[in-house]
Amino acid sequence: MQTEGKKRIWSEYNKEIADDHYFYVRSCIRQSFFPGSEQFFLKFLRDDLRKDVLENPSHTTCTGIGYHADVVPFSTIMTVIARHYALMKEAGYKNIVISCVTSFGVYTEILETWKHFPEELEKTRDYLRRATGREFDLPLNMAHTSDLIYKFRNEIAEKAKYLLINHKTGKPLNIVEHVGCHYAKIFPKYGVGGAEFPNVLGGMIEAWGGKVIDYPERRHCCGFGFRQYLVQANRGYSLSNTVKKFDSMKPYKPDMVLTNCPGCTMFMDKWQYTIKEMNGTVYGDNGESIPVLTYEELAGLVLGYNPWDLGLQYHMVQSEPLLKKMGIHYDPADKYRTRDGRQMPVPENMINV
Amino acid sequence: MSNFGFTLLKARRIDYDANDRSIADFIHDNEPSFRWCIECGCCSATCTSGNYIGFSLRELQILLKRGENEEVKEKIFNCMLCGKCILVCPRGVNTRNVIALAQEAFKNKKQHAV
């Protein structure tokens, strides 16, 4: 592997990421399944980096899952996105930051559509005007939240309390980076490092001391696939793709998987449980499953946040093996305890405990 | 093992390195013209059996070359060995022998398995 070649490619995909004043749109899956991630992201940006981030509670889903499942028409989704731009305009913001990769893909697709087919933009303005009476402007800068963490990765590294290094052996952790398909595969120019050798997560991992694993099915889909998953009978397709991916990474003995797409996090996390239940296969070393973390969670760990505040206990694959390797101190008793000290019910069927 | 109402599907893709190409090798060792095929499909177009059933030597020979033997092992016996394909092959492949050897190889394999 010649890193020089990769650097050359990364230099060709230099994405401009705004420095401040972000209009933030949430992800359906991320806020539901990994709520700590978005919590951390907002807190980190506002409190640690002192950035201005606005979140308008009246913003909605982007309807991307419905769109990709063929139940939401394109004109509808364009209008929904236009409304978010309108909310941004009304608040006086010009830089949009999107938490979900599916949404990010939808936003880029629509922006490109409007660029190549201006009549669609005009139509959408008309739809939005008629539906809500709102007007909107195109954003000045559009970024995925992982772009922001990538942008501030060195700041995080400077403040790091823990590095992605096995504190016992001193060796860097083997980390699989999985970039969501819709992040850059549709329009490589919108992704940090392009589509073939993206650097958005790899950059974080390397900045925080870890080692990126380049395995054969690195580019493969996590298995979500929208309609393959939504119909129960078709879930085998989704699962089989995940199996292919994990089979391919297994020989490298990864210590964790880092993803930037909430859907990928969910599927790579939960399907590991499903596969184990179905045929007993586990993909990590020592008979353990591989923890799958969002970049916010990982950044939080590196900065020394309490893993339970980051919501790691809400994953299917538990992160204790990773925490031990990184040498992070945690209190198992706190795991399912609320802020005010109440004991929450403990889930059954957790893996890696 | 748990049942979630769906199953793990076998990958459709051809795993070239994992596949067993011994049958193709056997055919080639005994009939060198097996390699000359350029997949024009003339044999399949003229085929007497292919007139009635989805029998395509073009397809079967390439599946053998890829080691996808399972797909071939039954279909290959649909041939009537009439020999029209030999006459139309632009590359002079001895198609009848290819089929006969493939049939022989599958039979031998079955016998060894038993």
Next chain:
Amino acid sequence: MKNKVIVIGGGTAGMEVAGQLAKHDCTVTLLERSAETGGHVRDWYHLFPDRKDSREVINYLENLIRHKSISLFTDTDVNDIVRENDFFVVRTSDGKELQADAIVVSTGFDLFRSERKEEYGYGIYDNVISSADLEKMFRNDEIKLQNGNIPSKIGMVHCVGSRDEKVGNVYCSKLCCVTAVKQAIEIVKRIPEAKVFCFYMDIRMGGALYEELYKEAQQDYGVNFIRGKVSEVSQDIDNKLITKVEDTLTGRPLKIGLDMLVLMAGMEMAESGQKIALSAELDTGENRFFKATDLHYGSNKSNKNGIFYAGTCTAPMNITETISHARAAVIDVIDYLNDRSN
């Protein structure tokens, strides 16, 4: 007084034009950008379809331009071409101002930079090389992987940078197919136990003895042909190149681990030619190659009277065609000069 002609580009076409013009009583100035004449042929080991050593062609061309009426300037780039009354002035990078009655542009082609097909990982994976790299290995007589081992499974990817909208080249470079077959044979000749796989979209064997070479590769060298364009390449833990392609003839995706992957780089209009096109306002076609006035009977003529084309600056060509095209250019130049003096 002898007519003066400037030939821009000292590759096969330029050398042939210069040599033939000198024979026809012209004073020729041959300008070459690099330190040596010979162009791409110099980087090639054997030529298809007869596996002739490229040095024979170079020797022929070098003998041809060893002529008292030819002055050769190497390391000389052309900055611009200006028409002044009846003659042309060519200004070069080293500040020369050369006058000529006619100009032949033979700036040739650039080999497609394989790193532009990112998904193949040229320059990233250790053992993804280009067809030109392989020719060098042949010349040095060592086909080796980066770790020094001898490869035993080698893939040849056809149409890298050709017939591909995604890199902006919709045309067929037409020589890569036969080059791939020639190289595949050469590999098996040197490494008899090697298995070679050609991944192709179409096999285009239009030249004399090309098809015969194709059959020879199948018959005598056991070269495998898989119809499908390689979609992506990745590396596994043992440094094998995991290559994904659809085997379109079985209608199934195929995965194969290879030791080495050779990218059959296509031909593109030379950057130096594009520069000249801009400065001299020469027309270029959709494929960025120089656009001749007529495809059938004016393939050497440019939109500027007195400026002519020779060789692969107009379209992909093999050596035979390049030399023929160059000779045809000479006739057009002589016609032009005669008409002018009458």
Next chain:
Amino acid sequence: MQFDPFVIPFNIGLYFILIYAVVRCVLWFRDLSRADKLRLQRGFFGRPFAKSLKEIFMESLIHRKILKSNFRLGYMHMSLAFGWFLLILFGTIEADIFGTRHLNPPYKAIFFKFFNPEHGRNGIEAFYAFIMDFLLAFILSGLLLAVIKRFSSRVVGMKKTTRLKTLDKVALTSLWLIFPSRLLAESFTSAAYDTGSFLTGSLGSVFASFLPVNELAYPFWWLYSISLGTFFILLPLTRYMHIPTELFLIFARNSGIRTGDHYGAFTEIQTYSCSSCGICIDTCQLNLSTGITDIQSAYLLKGIRNNEDVKDIANNCLMCGRCDQNCPVGIELTPIRMIMRREPETKSGDNGFFEKYFPSHVKIPVPKTNGSLVYGWLPAVKTTKAEVLYFAGCMTHLTPAIKKSMIKILDAAGVNYNFMDEEGGVCCGRPLMLAGKYKQARELINYNSKIIKQSGANILVTSCPICYKVFRESYYLNIDVYHHSQFINSLINEDVLRLRFLRKKITYHSPCELGRRSGVYAEPKEVLKHVGRLQLTRHEDENAYCCGGSLGNMHISYAQKKKIASDAAKDLTRNNPDILATACPLCKKTFSPVTETPVADIAEIVAEAIILSHPDKKNYSKVISLKEPVDISE
């Protein structure tokens, strides 16, 4: 009683071989089918017996067929077989007349000179001795040829001679030693007693001038006896087994026993009747055109005898039947090969030394269709009624000119016919049979049979000789099967088809499956004589060359087929005909690319010559009776 210990080896050998031959014959007889046993019994007491005796005399002793095809080779075989036979015959008479008493044991005749050294001095005795010397000289001249053939086969006019195994070599050496040792023994004895005729007497005198002939005679009598004994004992293990077996074969064949598709005693008898003379190698086009010399029938039979795996040999053959035609022993080589292509039930393997005398062979059953069907996916049969059914055949669909011509001919003759495979039919089954796949073939035969039966036709016409052969022989149908050349001939004879003369020189290539394999030679030629000037070639009828495109051979390459085809085409077009006519779509396809001469099927030529709108055209209405097809075994 005259006796000497040296006769013991001879006696052991002789009685061994006599008993062995009887036992073997009994075993073979036991293995014959009931019907064949009956045939043999009937044959033994009937005319076939006399016929067999004549054939044995003509073929086994005189070697008439070999003499006809190759005089020198024939002479070699004749001198050894007939000469030896006469020597024994005259020797026995000699011993009977001139010996001490009548009805002597055989050794007395064989070693007569030893026991009667004084014999032959004068008068009738001297004349008799002269005959005996003459016979010995006759044999020795043949032996000399045999020795030369072994080292240089060209001398006897053969391109190839068969290769030998070790036991054969030992037997051959003992055979070679028999007559020279007799010559020397007799010469020495003659010299000692001053007897002997022109050969033994003269040679004896010469030896006596410088050798102690008295002492030398006795060892050579020993050598003579040992040679004979060894030869007899080894005989069952060698190709010389053909000598006694052939007698049995001739009786069996003349009694009407045929190979069929059954592997049994008769096949085995034929296998052992082969003398490995090598004529099949010399007639084989694989040898002549492509230099393949290890798969011919002699090797096939040798392989069967040695219980070797002969699958590759059996399959590498054009099945043209040229060797059958030329085999001097008349072995049904191609039918045997057809059987050997089928799956054997038991595996071949090595027999031990003693097992070799009574070898166990592989069993090759006649396959039956039972259980699951291979072609069960074929659609249900649908046919329309017609008087005549026309079946073009798979190959004919690749030569649309033949198909079109046949339609034109049938229409012009007003035949009420149904085109059975107009939309492409099911293969006739013969290609599968040729590949040894009888069971699968039977399925296709059953399928096509249903169609034919349902059509209610009385006549089946086919354009393809491959189909013709299988329709006629392997379909159990109550229907007349014609090749189109036969049918056209009958149409012409019935005057329902009027043709004009094309004024073209035509040579006719007789397709193997139609000619040699089915015995149809005359009709195609008669048809051609109606429309053009038929030129004869150097290889007519049963000597015709194969085009090389045969479906019988799956092993040879396209290039080899092409070589055979172009050699055959060259021979056929020697006289520069205007048309090279054939009667088989496969032959046409095979010849077309290799010759400048236009190649056409008989049907095409006839179609071109048709005079349409014949004023008083009789519509073809009744079923034409053709003469019985020729019995191909003759």
